[in-house]
Amino acid sequence: MRPQQSPRRKPRTRAAWAVPLLALSLTAAGVTGARSAAAPAEPAGSGRMATSTAATCADSVYGAMTGAQRIGQLFMGGINAATPDQKRIAVLRQYHVGSVFLAGRSTKGTQATKTVVDGLQAKADTVAGHRVGLLVSTDQEGGRVQVLSGPGFSTMPSALVQGTWTPTKLRDNAAVWAQQLKAAGVNLNLAPVADVVPASLGRNNAPIGLYDREFGHTAATVTPHSNAFAAGFAQSGVLATVKHFPGLGSVRGNTDTTANVVDSVTTTKSSSLIPFASAIKAGIPYVMVSSAVYARIDGRQQAAFSSTVIDGLLRKTFNFQGVVVSDDIGNAVAVRNVPPGDRAVRFLAAGGDQVLTVEPNVIPAMVKAVQARMAQNAAFGKQVNTSVHRVLTAKQKAGLLHCG
Secondary structure, three states, X not given: OOOOOOOOOOOOOOOOOOOOHHHOOOOOOOOOOOOOOOOOOOOOOOOOOOOHXXXXXXXXXXXXXXXXXXXXXXXXXXXXXXXXXXXXHHHHXXXXXXXXXXXOOEOOHHHHHHHHHHHHHOOOOEEOOEEOOOEEEEOEEEOOEEOXXXXXXXXXXXXXXXXXXXXXXXXXXXXXXXXXXXXXXXXXXXXXXXXXXXXXXHHHOOOOHHHOOOOOOOHHHHHHHHHHHHHHHXXXXXXXXXXXXXXXXXXXXXXXXOOOOEEOOOOOOOHHHHHHHHHHHHOOOEEEEOOOEEHHHHEEEEHHHOOHHHHHHHHHHOOOOOEEEEOOOOOOHHHOOOOHHHHHHHHHHOOOOEEEEOOHHHHHHHHHHHHHHHHHOHHHHHHHHHHXXXXXXXXXXXXXXXXX
C-alpha cells in the first residue's frame, strides 16, 4: 500500500536477530549474482517452521474455534487510525476478522493510538474462555509513508535516506521505532519495502520511487538495509513484513490507483529478488505479494492470484513458510474488475494466507465466497485450514494466544 494517499501501501516475542549485519545472507535458490554468507540465527516470529510449542498452541486454539472464527483469521480489515468508523468495526466483529490494519494518517501519538487499539482488542473473539488477540498492523516505513505520528513517535526519514545509514545504525533506529509501535499496541508492521528501483527509472516508478520508499537502487544496497530494518523490529518484538513480492521496482504504474500494471523485466532469476530471498532466509514472518502482473514469471494473471508466483516461487523456490498477505485488494484499482469474493478465493487458492482490504465493507462478500468454495472443493478447504494455522502460529509468536 501507499502513500496516503500517500502510499501504504506500497503505500512477537523478543527475537534473536542480534547477529552481525554483514553476515546477512544474499543467497537464495535460483537467484543469480548472490554472495554467500553465514545465515543469521532464526528469530522468534520466523517464517520458518514453527516450534512444537507454538504449533501445539495454534492447534489447540484452532480446534476450539468455530468455522466462522477460523475463516475470520484469513482477513485483515482497514480501520482509520485517527477516527475509527464504528460501523466498519461492527463488520469486523460480525465476521470474526482476526487482524486489523490502521489506515489513513494519525498525528495523535502513541497514547491515543493505544486507546484505539485497546478498544479493538476488547472486541476480539473469545475461544475456549480466552481472547484471541488481534494482529494490529500499519504502514510505518518512513518519509511520506508513516501512518502514525505525534507525541511518542519519531519522525522517520524516507527509506532512501535510511539506505545511506550503516545497517547497524538502521537496525538500532528500527528497534526504537518498533518500541514506539509496541507502546501504541501495534504488533505488526507492513514494512520494510524490499523493492529495488533502478536508478534509471527512479521517480518514474509510481508506487515506490516517486515517494523515496526504496532503500537504494541495487540489490546490494537494499538487501542489508531491509534486513536491518526487519532485524530491529524483531529485536523489539514487533513482526515485520517484507514487500511487495516479487517486486514493484521495475513498474511505472501504482496498482493502488492504476489498472493493468505490468512488470516486463523481472524473471525468477533477477537480482531484484535477492532482498526477498535474504529476508526469508533470515526468518521474516510475513511477506506481502503485489497485485502487478509479471510477464516473465506468469503473464496470465496478477501475482496475488498466481500460484506460479506464490505457491511456486515464494513457497517452493524460496521455502517461505510464514504468512503470505496480499497487498490491498479491497480498494485497489488493479483488482477492481474482479468481484470481491473472487479476489479472496483466487488469492487463497494461489497459496496466500491473509487477505488485506482497507475497505471492510467488502469482507461479507469475500467470506461468503470462501465458505462456498470450501463447501465445493475439499482441496481448497485444506489450503484454508493451513492458512489459518499459519496466522495462528504468527499470533502465538506475538503473544496473542493463551494455551495451557
